[in-house]
Amino acid sequence: MIDLGLKRIARLVRDQGKFPWRAIHVAGTNGKGSVCAYISSCLKFSGIPSARFTSPHLVDRWDCITLDGAAVSEELFLATEAAIKQKNARENIGASEFEILTATAFEIFSRERVDLAVVEVGIGGRLDATNVIGPPIVTIITKIGLDHQAFLGSSLEEIAREKGGVVKVGSRCIVDGTNDGKVLSVLGKMAEEVGAESLHAVRPDMVGEGGGDGSICEITTEAFGRQRFEEFLTGNYQPANLSCAVHALSHLSREYPSITASTVFAGVRNTSWPGRMDTVDLSCLFPGRERRVLLDGAHNTQAALALSDYVTKELRTGGKFVSWTIAASKGKDVEEMLNILVRPGDKIVAVEFGPVDGMPWVAATSSEDIIGAVSEMFGGEIEAVDGGKDVLGGVKTAVELAGEEGRTVVAGSL
Known part of the structure; x- marks a missing residue:
């Protein structure tokens, strides 16, 4: 509360x-x-x-x-x-x-x-x-x-x-x-x-x-x-x-x-600020393959616009698409966030985070609702996967969907 x-x-x-x-x-x-x-x-x-x-x-x-x-x-x-x-x-x-x-x-x-x-x-x-x-x-x-x-x-x-x-x-x-x-x-x-x-x-x-x-x-x-x-x-x-x-x-x-x-x-x-425009190496999850993922909370409109600007300039170069893992706090304007971040040809894995220790008032938007918003906004232009409550599995799926031609970003809420 x-x-x-x-x-x-x-x-x-x-x-x-x-x-x-x-x-x-x-x-x-x-x-x-x-x-x-x-x-x-x-x-x-x-x-x-x-x-x-x-x-x-x-x-x-x-x-x-x-x-x-x-x-x-x-x-x-x-x-x-x-x-x-x-x-x-x-x-x-x-x-x-x-x-x-x-x-x-x-x-x-x-x-x-x-x-x-x-x-x-x-x-x-x-x-x-x-x-x-x-x-x-x-x-x-x-x-x-x-x-x-x-x-x-x-x-x-x-x-x-x-x-x-x-x-x-x-x-x-x-x-x-x-x-x-x-x-x-x-x-x-x-x-x-x-x-x-x-x-x-x-x-x-x-x-x-x-x-x-x-x-x-x-x-x-x-x-x-x-x-x-x-x-x-x-x-x-x-x-x-x-x-x-x-x-x-x-x-x-x-x-x-x-x-x-x-x-x-x-x-x-030497300043670091984990979880905000933070590039993380997930090679440990994919032995023998280099896999770098961008993490960012993008917790409001200004932050989402800044993330979109960075992704456009740094990750979408050469016609690359983005494979997203998306979660959001309940009450967040998911459609606005998707409109700012996602482009036709991208792929999305929607997930739900679990209870937040010490913050019982914070709950997740259902992955089903996120998928519904994607479908309503983009129709068949976006491949969307419901990852449910398996956040780590959702990240792995997004990395696999990115393959060699895409880039992976995890965003939506800290």
């Missing part, structure tokens, strides 16, 4: 949010996780004891909490979570699953005595459980789009006001300058009203062709001057995300001088 508000989380955490560590708070619709990944990697290379909290988890519930770049141990997570749950029961707080997870992460940060914590907002910002923290050392707001309208509002301006609720008095705010002008106007007014130190809308100085995946970008900051990056995460939106991260790090370097141009360069080069 999603139940936004700060009253319960304020009772659940120690000292009502007055923590011994300082936060870098990251909000937005798309790009939050990438920005968190860049910053936490750079903090690690700068030798600063740091932590990160992102959501949702990818495999295990505790992999959303990291210390110095490594996921916390299951033992530490479960012991801390048990203490939080005991407090929740003892004081009859009635906290939600996400509030318990947030409080668990924050308690681990305090116990492990980190200096800085990179914290990703769950939903929105103003009433999100992570907003229990006091004024962060820096706030970052990435690209804002239409998502979670039932909770945040139906227009970009309404959503911006909710996400802008993380801007606090005395804090610097870094905003993705590629946002819609209306979004930037709303956020600028909010920063002025709350007494933020300053608000900076940033973007790369230059984005061009070259580098490992075909992209390079140059970013100029006060602390590091003009830097040229050729190795960073995949996706046409990544230069904008990287710009937000590097500008935030430039600000942090005022108080943490071990953050330098060289540690930022090394941190960016």
